[in-house]
Amino acid sequence: MPAHARLPCDLVVMGGTGDLAMRKLLPALYYLQRDGNLHPQSRILALARARHDSSSYRRLVQRHVSQHVAPGDFDQASWQAFAERIDYLSLDVSQRVEFPRLANALGQADGRVRVFYLATLPELFAATAEHLGAAGLIDAQTRIVLEKPLGSSGQSAERINQRIAAVCDESQVFRIDHYLGKEAVQNLLALRFGNALFEPLWRNAHIEHVQISVLETVGVENRGAYYDQAGAMRDMLQNHLLQLLCLVAMEAPVHFGAEAVRNEKLKILEALRPITGMDVQDQTVRGQYADGERASERLPAYYFEKSVDHDSNTETFVALRAEIDNWRWSGVPFYLRTGKALAHRKSEIVIQFKPVPHRLFASDGRAPAHNRLVIGLQPQEDISLSLMAKAPGRGMALQEVELDLNLAEAFRRRRWDAYERLLLDVIEGDATLFMRRDEIAAAWRWVDPIIRGWQDCYRSPKRYAAGSWGPEAADSLLERYGHDWLDRRES
Numbered sequence: 445m446p447a448h449a450r451l452p453c454d455l456v457v458m459g460g461t462g463d464l465a466m467r468k469l470l471p472a473l474y475y476l477q478r479d480g481n482l483h484p485q486s487r488i489l490a491l492a493r494a495r496h497d498s499s500s501y502r503r504l505v506q507r508h509v510s511q512h513v514a515p516g517d518f519d520q521a522s523w524q525a526f527a528e529r530i531d532y533l534s535l536d537v538s539q540r541v542e543f544p545r546l547a548n549a550l551g552q553a554d555g556r557v558r559v560f561y562l563a564t565l566p567e568l569f570a571a572t573a574e575h576l577g578a579a580g581l582i583d584a585q586t587r588i589v590l591e592k593p594l595g596s597s598g599q600s601a602e603r604i605n606q607r608i609a610a611v612c613d614e615s616q617v618f619r620i621d622h623y624l625g626k627e628a629v630q631n632l633l634a635l636r637f638g639n640a641l642f643e644p645l646w647r648n649a650h651i652e653h654v655q656i657s658v659l660e661t662v663g664v665e666n667r668g669a670y671y672d673q674a675g676a677m678r679d680m681l682q683n684h685l686l687q688l689l690c691l692v693a694m695e696a697p698v699h700f701g702a703e704a705v706r707n708e709k710l711k712i713l714e715a716l717r718p719i720t721g722m723d724v725q726d727q728t729v730r731g732q733y734a735d736g737e738r739a740s741e742r743l744p745a746y747y748f749e750k751s752v753d754h755d756s757n758t759e760t761f762v763a764l765r766a767e768i769d770n771w772r773w774s775g776v777p778f779y780l781r782t783g784k785a786l787a788h789r790k791s792e793i794v795i796q797f798k799p800v801p802h803r804l805f806a807s808d809g810r811a812p813a814h815n816r817l818v819i820g821l822q823p824q825e826d827i828s829l830s831l832m833a834k835a836p837g838r839g840m841a842l843q844e845v846e847l848d849l850n851l852a853e854a855f856r857r858r859r860w861d862a863y864e865r866l867l868l869d870v871i872e873g874d875a876t877l878f879m880r881r882d883e884i885a886a887a888w889r890w891v892d893p894i895i896r897g898w899q900d901c902y903r904s905p906k907r908y909a910a911g912s913w914g915p916e917a918a919d920s921l922l923e924r925y926g927h928d929w930l931d932r933r934e935s
């Protein structure tokens with residue numbers, strides 16, 4: 445039996461008919477089943493308010509799973525075995541009186557791990573946990589998984605966390621940020637702490653600046669109602685981008701365990717220099733997409749999207765310059781950028797090293813090139829390092845060349861989806877790749893004053909054409925410091 449199939453588990457997907465469940469969670473569980481990574485006695489119980497019986501729900505799952513796994517990966521034998529594990533319960537999680545039915549459906553735990561995956565709106569998280577507690581469904585073997593974003597401010601996140609802490613221990617709470625489940629993100633840790641090469645250079649003496657970008661081509665799609673309340677800062681930057689920043693900047697933990705890793709990430713969040721007062725206007729850019737076009741297709745403005753307020757001031761783009769006040773990173777800017785309806789879909793981390801201190805080789809007047817380490821997270825997971833090499837022929841003309849590590853080529857194996865890895869970690873009780881309560885609080889402490897600064901200045905977000913690279917102000921932000929976004933140079 446594979447190591448990961450050790451524990452029999454009841455996995456309860458609350459919000460089992462939703463977008464996340466259909467696109468990510470159930471396909472991930474299908475792969476775990478197909479590859480023998482679920483214990484033979486593990487069961488999946490999905491619930492939502494919609495009326496289904498287990499057969500109609502299984503048909504719904506079959507339709508979505510077959511669409512969302514890679515072509516050729518859906519086979520009838522695996523599907524049949526998977527479908528046999530799945531049941532459905534129609535239940536409103538906001539109603540305490542309905543939970544005894546859930547307890548009945550689950551029966552005695554008998555030492556099985558119970559995972560309650562809360563794939564519903566964050567407003568329902570605290571009440572759901574309380575109702576689980578009241579129904580006697582939380583014991584030492586219970587884990588509760590919370591989707592992001594947790595709350596809409598430090599205060600609201602803390603209220604949710606407090607109510608959950610009243611019914612279970614912090615070690616039982618798994619706050620998910622699926623970026624941490626990505627192979628490429630874990631590879632960043634492998635690169636930094638599994639090789640002697642980079643660590644001596646990984647500091648302000650050698651690194652000029654860092655760029656972290658998560659760029660999407662899609663607009664808000666069907667999530668307008670949620671997104672208009674959240675915006676890019678709460679939806680992406682407060683969680684995904686700050687987590688990536690932590691992994692780039694943290695010190696080596698003493699071991700790869702949940703508390704050691706999360707202690708180091710927390711130190712980084714606490715060392716972020718606050719952006720307050722006039723600095724909010726100076727160090728941050730927020731934008732909102734206007735209408736535009738991509739490949740001759742007209743793209744609507746954000747305020748014409750479904751369920752979005754026509755006068756909305758919600759940002760669909762954020763760029764900012766962050767600094768970490770500690771010994772290692774003092775003076776190194778971290779530029780973070782995320783947005784929707786942009787020219788390219790791409791998530792990457794760029795580490796730009798300082799140029800050589802003395803120019804030995806003749807140049808054609810151009811500034812010496814920088815070595816750059818680029819860690820691609822999406823659409824491809826790859827790592828490249830740009831180096832200077834002598835161009836063939838006479839003289840010593842140097843040219844930039846790339847050392848490419850294509851991870852798909854290097855390991856000719858199917859890449860696991862982030863949710864596969866994270867679901868297994870939850871079953872196994874390994875919280876290393878999940879966010880701890882104090883990390884969430886520290887991230888909000890840094891983000892809240894920026895959002896307040898935007899609200900206080902009464903300025904609208906800068907408009908950018910859908911299908912473009914975002915507002916020009918995002919380019920100027922870096923130009924002021926003599927830097928530019930790496931991809932803007934390529935475009």
Ligand code: NAP
Nearest residue numbers: 459460461462463464492493494536537563564566591592
């Ligand atoms: P969604 O498509 O709106 O799905 C919500 C699910 O919750 C549905 O199954 C809905 O079914 C159920 N639900 C709502 N109210 C309920 C209640 N009172 N009792 C029981 N079930 C209830 O939302 P989603 O996009 O899947 O997102 C779910 C969570 O994941 C959110 O917290 C979101 O922020 C987070 N998330 C989503 C994504 C994504 O890609 N979708 C990515 C990252 C994080 P009924 O209406 O039938 O009850």
